[in-house]
Amino acid sequence: MDPTTDNAGRTGDAGTARASLEALRAEIAKAVVGQDPAVTGLVVALLCRGHVLLEGVPGVAKTLLVRALASALELDTKRVQFTPDLMPSDVTGSLVYDTRTAAFSFQPGPVFTNLLLADEINRTPPKTQSSLLEAMEERQVTVDGTPRPLPEPFLVAATQNPVEYEGTYPLPEAQLDRFLVKLTIPLPSRQDEIDVLTRHAAGFNPRDLRAAGVRPVAGPADLEAARAAVATTTVSPEITAYVVDICRATRESPSLTLGVSPRGATALLATSRAWAWLTGRDYVIPDDVKALALPTLRHRIQLRPEAEMEGVTPDSVINAILAHVPVPR
Numbered sequence: 001m002d003p004t005t006d007n008a009g010r011t012g013d014a015g016t017a018r019a020s021l022e023a024l025r026a027e028i029a030k031a032v033v034g035q036d037p038a039v040t041g042l043v044v045a046l047l048c049r050g051h052v053l054l055e056g057v058p059g060v061a062k063t064l065l066v067r068a069l070a071s072a073l074e075l076d077t078k079r080v081q082f083t084p085d086l087m088p089s090d091v092t093g094s095l096v097y098d099t100r101t102a103a104f105s106f107q108p109g110p111v112f113t114n115l116l117l118a119d120e121i122n123r124t125p126p127k128t129q130s131s132l133l134e135a136m137e138e139r140q141v142t143v144d145g146t147p148r149p150l151p152e153p154f155l156v157a158a159t160q161n162p163v164e165y166e167g168t169y170p171l172p173e174a175q176l177d178r179f180l181v182k183l184t185i186p187l188p189s190r191q192d193e194i195d196v197l198t199r200h201a202a203g204f205n206p207r208d209l210r211a212a213g214v215r216p217v218a219g220p221a222d223l224e225a226a227r228a229a230v231a232t233t234t235v236s237p238e239i240t241a242y243v244v245d246i247c248r249a250t251r252e253s254p255s256l257t258l259g260v261s262p263r264g265a266t267a268l269l270a271t272s273r274a275w276a277w278l279t280g281r282d283y284v285i286p287d288d289v290k291a292l293a294l295p296t297l298r299h300r301i302q303l304r305p306e307a308e309m310e311g312v313t314p315d316s317v318i319n320a321i322l323a324h325v326p327v328p329r
Contacts, residue, residue, distance in 0.1 A: 014229035020218035021226060021278065024072050030213045031068040031206065032061050033199070034192035040278070041183040041295050042069055042157065046223055047230050047274040050180025050267070051136050051156040053121075053171075053299060060185045062159040063119055064206050070115045071209045073223070074216040075153070078110040079117040082124040088131030092141045093148075106143060111135050114151055114220075118158035122168045129175055132156060136178045153223055173258070173302075180267055181292075182299035226277070233273040234283040238328035243269050243289055249321045250301050255312050258302035268296045286327045293318055 021043055028039050038054065042065075045052045054062045063079070070077035080091055093109030110116065111132070121129060134140065139154055140147045158179070161168055176182075188196065204212060243265055251259030260268075271292040276284045298314040 013225050017218070017222040017226040017229065018278065018280070020222045023217040024069070027072040027214055027217045028065070028068045031209055032065050033195045034188050035061065035065055035185065038065055038183045038185055039069070040275075041181050042066075043278065044271050044274045044292070045180050046073075046153060046155055047226055047277070048180055048267075048270040049153070049155075049227070050270070051178060052158070053176070053179040053182040054157060054159045054185055055162060055182060056159075056185030057187070058161060060187060061206075062185050063117065065185075066115065066117045066157045066159075068209055068214055069157075071214045072217050073115075074219040075114040076151070077115040077117060078113040079119055080110050081119050082121045082128065084124060086124045086128050088128050091128065091131050092135065093143060095144055104144075106146075106148065108148075109141075111141060112148075112150060114153055114155070116154075116156045118156055120161060121158040122160040122171055125169055126172055129169070129171060132158075133175055133178065136175075153220060176299050177261065177263060179299060181271065181295040183295055230274050230277045232282065233277050235269065235273060236283070236328075239272075239284050239286065239289065240269065242286060242325070242328050243272070245325050246289070246293065246321060247297070249325055250297070250317070253301075253317055253321065255304055255307040255317050256301050257304050258300075260297050260300045264297060264300040267300075268292060271296045290322055293322055 024043060025036055025039050028035075032039075042052055044050075054065070056062055067077065067079075069075075080086070089109065091109050091111055093107050093112065095104040096107045097103075098105050116135075118132065134142060135150060135154075136156055138147075139150045139152075141150065142148070156179075160171070206212075247260040247262075247265040247268065250256060253259065268289065272284050272288040275292050276282075276288045279288075294315055297318055301314050301317065303312060303314065303317070
């Protein structure tokens with residue numbers, strides 16, 4: 001594999017790329033306390049060219065996490081605050097009339113970036129939510145019949161409040177399926193919360209990541225080298241069948257009205273390969289599939305109303321399936 005070079009002149013190969021991506025945890029921890037699983041999920045999504053949905057109550061550092069990731073990866077990032085009055089053109093861009101030339105020119109929207117932070121995406125109506133569909137799936141934006149490619153790498157990191165919160169709109173199923181993983185951001189433990197307050201008392205400013213010591217430890221060249229290495233990670237026929245069996249079991253679950261589609265099975269295979277490579281292996285084992293099953297599948301299934309009333313959750317259904325589907329030896 002030929003090494004690649006990023007904008008800073010740094011050369012990336014598979015060995016240094018893995019070390020650089022592993023260093024992200026320590027770098028992001030300078031700004032965000034106790035969110036290692038979410039950091040790992042974001043890195044996996046970048047390796048798979050996927051998008052991330054972050055769910056948690058307000059105030060658990062979802063936005064700060066994405067900003068810290070962009071800073072540690074030397075990626076261009078833009079933020080859009082999704083509100084009920086946001087229009088699709090506010091995200092994608094629009095044609096603007098130039099009086100000097102007497103012609104229309106395209107004014108790019110914030111989606112033209114490497115890492116788009118779609119903040120509180122479920123506070124805007126479905127019409128605006130769906131404006132991201134083409135960008136997420138085709139990595140381009142079409143305005144006035146002209147397709148315009150987005151930069152590479154490109155990732156949408158969307159945050160949302162739990163749907164039972166006032167003023168939220170459930171995301172359409174078609175859009176949910178475009179997110180590679182859904183990461184839940186829990187409330188911090190007591191000790192983590194003490195650490196957060198201690199940092200703020202010492203002068204930590206979440207709006208100034210440079211002052212917090214967050215520095216670039218990886219770049220686009222590392223990502224490209226890592227993606228090439230992930231693509232060579234071996235998947236045995238037994239592992240492929242295991243992924244299919246898990247996804248097919250969701251379609252037969254009495255607790256669900258909607259199971260995982262073949263796109264979801266493809267996503268689980270991709271995230272499992274990325275996790276296997278990150279942990280230092282060039283082949284996938286069943287534990288890789290189990291580790292990524294919840295974040296990859298939880299947003300792709302739909303509970304029956306009666307099951308929901310009984311306290312069943314998407315995670316509990318997936319865990320039950322993992323416990324019953326035979327594991328390949």
